[in-house]
Amino acid sequence: MPKWAMVFDLDKCTGCGACMAACKMENNVAIVDPEEAQAGRALFWMDMINAHEGEYPTVAIKRMPKPCFHCDNPPCTKVCPVRATYLNEDGLVAQIYHRCIGCRYCMAACPFTAKVFNWWDPRWLEGATTCFNPDVSLRMAGVVEKCSFCAHRLHHVNEVARVDDRALQDGEFMPACAENCPADAIYFGDLENKDSQVYKLSRSYRVSRVMEDLGVEPKVYYLARRTA
Amino acid sequence: MARIARAGIRFVILSVAGIVLVAVFIVVKSYSRARPSQPIEYNHKVHIENAGLNCLDCHVHAGDNVAATFPSLEVCRNCHNAEPVSKSAEELKVLKYVAEQKEIPWNQVYQVPDHVYFSHRRHVTVGKLECSVCHGDMKQQTAPVSVPYLAVTMDNCIKCHRERKITNDCLACHR
Numbered sequence: 358m359p360k361w362a363m364v365f366d367l368d369k370c371t372g373c374g375a376c377m378a379a380c381k382m383e384n385n386v387a388i389v390d391p392e393e394a395q396a397g398r399a400l401f402w403m404d405m406i407n408a409h410e411g412e413y414p415t416v417a418i419k420r421m422p423k424p425c426f427h428c429d430n431p432p433c434t435k436v437c438p439v440r441a442t443y444l445n446e447d448g449l450v451a452q453i454y455h456r457c458i459g460c461r462y463c464m465a466a467c468p469f470t471a472k473v474f475n476w477w478d479p480r481w482l483e484g485a486t487t488c489f490n491p492d493v494s495l496r497m498a499g500v501v502e503k504c505s506f507c508a509h510r511l512h513h514v515n516e517v518a519r520v521d522d523r524a525l526q527d528g529e530f531m532p533a534c535a536e537n538c539p540a541d542a543i544y545f546g547d548l549e550n551k552d553s554q555v556y557k558l559s560r561s562y563r564v565s566r567v568m569e570d571l572g573v574e575p576k577v578y579y580l581a582r583r584t585a
Numbered sequence: 586m587a588r589i590a591r592a593g594i595r596f597v598i599l600s601v602a603g604i605v606l607v608a609v610f611i612v613v614k615s616y617s618r619a620r621p622s623q624p625i626e627y628n629h630k631v632h633i634e635n636a637g638l639n640c641l642d643c644h645v646h647a648g649d650n651v652a653a654t655f656p657s658l659e660v661c662r663n664c665h666n667a668e669p670v671s672k673s674a675e676e677l678k679v680l681k682y683v684a685e686q687k688e689i690p691w692n693q694v695y696q697v698p699d700h701v702y703f704s705h706r707r708h709v710t711v712g713k714l715e716c717s718v719c720h721g722d723m724k725q726q727t728a729p730v731s732v733p734y735l736a737v738t739m740d741n742c743i744k745c746h747r748e749r750k751i752t753n754d755c756l757a758c759h760r
Contacts, residue, residue, distance in 0.1 A: 443755075451756040455700055494700035494760055509760045512702045519711050 359525070359547040360429075360448035361506055362576040363535070364558045365422055369542035372420025376534035376543060377403045380424075383507060383533035385489050387479035387496075400473045402504040403534050422543075424534065425450060425471040425504035426567070426575030433463035433472065442501075448548075448576060449508055452501065459499040468568055469575075472503040506545075507532035527553040548576070624689055626675045629726040636664065640716055640723070647716070651704045655691040658682060694730045695720070695737055702760050703742075 380386065380403035389399050406421040427450045434443045434450065441456035442463050452472075464472040478498045489495065492509040496502050514530045527546050535543040546555035555578075558564070563580040632638045640647060643660055647653035664670060665679045682689050697703045708714045716723065721734030735741055739758075746753050 445754050445756050447756075449756060451754075451759075453755045453759050455759070456755070491699075492702075492760065494698075508756055509702070512704070512757075512760065516704055516707050516711070520706065 358446050358448075358549065360549045360576065361427065361530070362448070362546065362548045362555050362559065362578065363424065363427075363506070363532070364544040364555050364564075364578045364580060366542045366544070366558075367421065367579055367581040368563070369540045370420065370422065370538075371540050371542075372405065372418070372422075373539065374405060375537050375539055376422050377401065377405060379403075379533040379537035380504070383490055384493050384505070385479075385495055386502075387475070388482055388485075389480075393476070398474075398476055400475070400502070402473075402502070404471075421579070422534070423469065423471070423567075424577060425506070426469055426573075426577040427506060429574035429576060430572060432466040432468065432573055436462040436466045438462070447511070449506055449511075450503075451508070452503055452505065454494065454496050454500045454502065457500040459501065461501060464501055468571055468573065472501050474501050475499060623692055623729040625678050627729050628675075629723050631671075631727075633724045647705045648710050649706055651702075651706065653705045655689075655693075658686070658688050661689070695733050697737055700760060701758055703758070 381401075384402055386400050386402055393399075402424065404423045406423055408419045408421075410417045410419065427448060429444070429448065431442075431444055431450050434440075437443070438460065439456055439458055441453045441458070443451055445451050459474070461474055464470075464474060475496050475498050479495055492513075510532065511530055514525060518525050518529070525547075527550060531545055535545040544555050544558055546553035548556055548559060550556060558580060559578050561580055563582055564578050565581070566575045566578055569575075632643075643656035644653040645656070661679055662683050665676060665683055667680075669676050669680060679689070708719075709716070719735045720730075723730075742758065743753050745751075
């Protein structure tokens with residue numbers, strides 16, 4: 358069984374936000390009013406953490422993209438009363454929207470605030486309704502959603518590999534963010550495949566994971582030579 | 586006494602009539618819901634037996650893609666262009682569409698909701714399943730499909746998957 362994981366090379370990342378835009382488009386993530394977004398109700402599957410260091414004029418800006426970490430020991434799935442979110446055999450933390458009852462326990466349990474809640478039925482910019490991605494369903498008001506590692510793309514590549522009667526190749530299953538990163542700072546692949554790029558990078562001396570001491574075993578790795 | 590009996594009979598007759606009316610209403614209503622009118626009373630049997638066509642001649646992507654797809658007007662035009670080949674009034678409608686170059690707006694009966702991934706290629710080409718397993722004997726179908734042969738429900742998907750030891754991971758079907 359594969360174990361899908363993502364690596365961000367922060368030394369290459371420019372913080373441009375192309376991953377966030379690609380993710381919104383790919384996954385039909387709804388647009389939220391600016392005031393509501395200010396109130397913390399913005400919907401992002403791929404978020405960006407901002408921090409700065411130092412005083413003007415020598416300010417260093419740090420930006421860190423943050424998807425769902427698809428933890429191997431996920432705290433969110435343990436609190437779901439209806440098993441709408443669970444860890445599947447491919448190491449993906451699934452979110453089955455039609456099963457979700459909107460209790461938001463999982464949001465409270467996630468240490469990384471990776472999950473977001475649909476307070477309203479989705480709203481779209483004018484004209485956007487004509488260009489939904491048909492491979493991803495639209496969520497309704499009252500359900501929790503989050504980054505899926507573009508699991509819908511796995512349907513397609515798995516099937517193509519099955520038709521050709523072969524195993525999946527490294528790099529065949531790529532989420533939209535990794536595909537669209539102009540700096541090639543995002544890597545994606547199977548940790549169980551010892552020849553894959555993410556496996557090698559996950560062993561790099563530059564590697565770290567967010568809040569590693571919690572023991573939730575995130576499958577998203579960050580590479581950075583710079584400290585903290 | 587007689588008056589009470591007459592009133593009782595009237596009450597019975599009225600309520601029976603009421604029940605019959607409601608029943609007729611429900612039947613008509615469900616019948617009209619179960620049968621989405623197709624623009625043309627299409628006949629599978631004559632095309633497979635008399636015209637010698639295969640499923641894949643018309644549902645061209647049933648073997649190599651997610652959706653089987655309905656035939657485009659282009660397919661019908663191969664045989665139905667200027668002169669009618671039968672005495673059917675339905676065929677004249679086809680000829681009208683062909684003359685106007687307007688696609689026939691077929692209604693889909695078998696349909697999974699947008700949050701479910703179902704692929705014909707996976708089941709027909711990889712799984713080696715006959716169309717009839719899910720769609721019944723379409724070769725004998727003389728009128729448009731009105732009710733699915735195998736209802737498109739999660740129970741039916743899961744039952745077959747369990748019998749054949751195929752995954753029933755929610756994420757395999759849901760998206």
